[in-house]
Amino acid sequence: xxxxxxxxxxxxxxxxxxxxxxxxxxxxxxxxxxxxxxxxxxxxxxxxxxxxxxxxxxxxxxxxxxxxxxxxxxxxxxxxxxxxxxxxxxxxxxxxxxxxxxxxxxxxxxxxxxxxxxxxxxxxxxxxxxxxxxxxxxxxxxxxxxxxxxxxxxxxxxxxxxxxxxxxxxxxxxxxxxxxxxxxxxxxxxxxxxxxxxxxxxxxxxxxxxxxxxxxxxxxxxxxxxxxxxxxxxxxxxxxxxxxxxxxxxxxxxxxxxxxxxxxxxxxxxxxxxxxxxxxxxxxxxxxxxxxxxxxxxxxxxx
Numbered sequence: 001x002x003x004x005x006x007x008x009x010x011x012x013x014x015x016x017x018x019x020x021x022x023x024x025x026x027x028x029x030x031x032x033x034x035x036x037x038x039x040x041x042x043x044x045x046x047x048x049x050x051x052x053x054x055x056x057x058x059x060x061x062x063x064x065x066x067x068x069x070x071x072x073x074x075x076x077x078x079x080x081x082x083x084x085x086x087x088x089x090x091x092x093x094x095x096x097x098x099x100x101x102x103x104x105x106x107x108x109x110x111x112x113x114x115x116x117x118x119x120x121x122x123x124x125x126x127x128x129x130x131x132x133x134x135x136x137x138x139x140x141x142x143x144x145x146x147x148x149x150x151x152x153x154x155x156x157x158x159x160x161x162x163x164x165x166x167x168x169x170x171x172x173x174x175x176x177x178x179x180x181x182x183x184x185x186x187x188x189x190x191x192x193x194x195x196x197x198x199x200x201x202x203x204x205x206x207x208x209x210x211x212x213x214x215x216x217x218x219x220x221x222x223x224x225x226x227x228x229x230x231x232x233x234x235x236x237x238x239x240x241x242x243x244x245x246x247x248x249x250x251x252x253x254x255x256x257x258x259x260x261x262x263x264x265x266x267x268x269x270x271x272x273x274x275x276x277x278x279x280x281x282x283x284x285x286x287x288x289x290x291x292x293x294x295x296x297x298x299x300x301x302x303x
Contacts, residue, residue: 027124035132066134071173076104
C-alpha cells in the first residue's frame with residue numbers, strides 16, 4: 001500500500017554495522033515470506049465469491065488486515081497526535097506525555113525497539129510482513145481490469161472502498177496500540193505491567209535483544225540457513241510444478257511470488273529509505289510510491 005512505514009526512523013535508531021545490516025535483510029526476507037503466504041490465502045478464500053467487489057476482494061481483506069497490523073506496530077508519532085488532538089484544554093501533563101510518546105520507536109514495546117536485535121524484528125514486521133501482506137499493485141490492476149471491461153462504476157467504487165478501508169484500518173490499529181500500551185505513567189521511568197496485547201511484543205523484543213547482543217553472528221547464521229532452506233524448498237517445488245501440466249496455476253504463482261519476495265521487499269525498503277525523505281514533496285513518500293508503480297508495471301507485463 002502507499003502508506004509510509006517510517007522505516008527511516010527505525011534505521012536511524014541504530015548504527016548500520018554489518019551484523020545488524022544483515023539482520024535487517026534477513027528479517028525483511030523471512031517476514032515477507034509469511035506475508036506473501038497469508039495474502040495468497042486471502043485471495044484463495046475469496047475465489048468464487050459473487051459480486052464485482054467480492055471478485056476484486058482478493059487483495060482487499062489482506063490490505064485491511066495488513067494496514068491494521070501496521071497501525072498496531074506504529075511508532076509514537078501517530079499516538080502523540082491523537083492525544084494532542086484530545087487535549088483541548090492544553091493540560092501541561094498531557095503535553096509532557098505527548099512529547100514522551102512521540103519519541104517511542106514502537107508504541108507497543110516502549111524502550112525496547114531501539115535495542116540491538118529488536119530493531120530488525122520490527123523492521124521485518126512492518127516492511128517485510130505488512131508490506132508483502134498488503135498489495136496496492138494487485139488492487140490497482142484489478143480496478144484497471146474493471147475499467148477495461150467497461151465497469152467504470154465498479155472500478156471507481158473499488159478504488160474508494162479500498163483506500164477508505166485501508167486508511168480506516170490503519171487508524172484503528174493505531175488507536176488500539178495507544179489503548180493497549182496505556183501510556184498513563186506519570187513519568188518515563190515508571191514501570192508498567194504489559195497488557196495482553198503488549199506482552200507478546202515485549203517478550204519478542206527482549207528475546208531478540210538478548211540474542212542480538214549475545215551472539216549476533218550465530219543468530220544471523222541461523223536465520224540465513226533458514227531462509228536458504230526455505231528458498232531451496234520453494235525452488236524445488238516450483239521446478240517440479242512447472243513441468244507438471246496438471247499442476248495448480250495458483251500454487252505455481254505462490255511459489256514464484258515467494259522466490260521473488262526477498263529482492264522485492266529489499267528493493268522496496270531501500271527505495272523508501274532513499275526517496276521517502278524527499279524535499280520536493282515533503283508529505284509524499286516517493287520511495288514507496290515508486291516501488292508501487294514499478295510493481296504495477298511488472299504485474300501487467302505478462303498480460
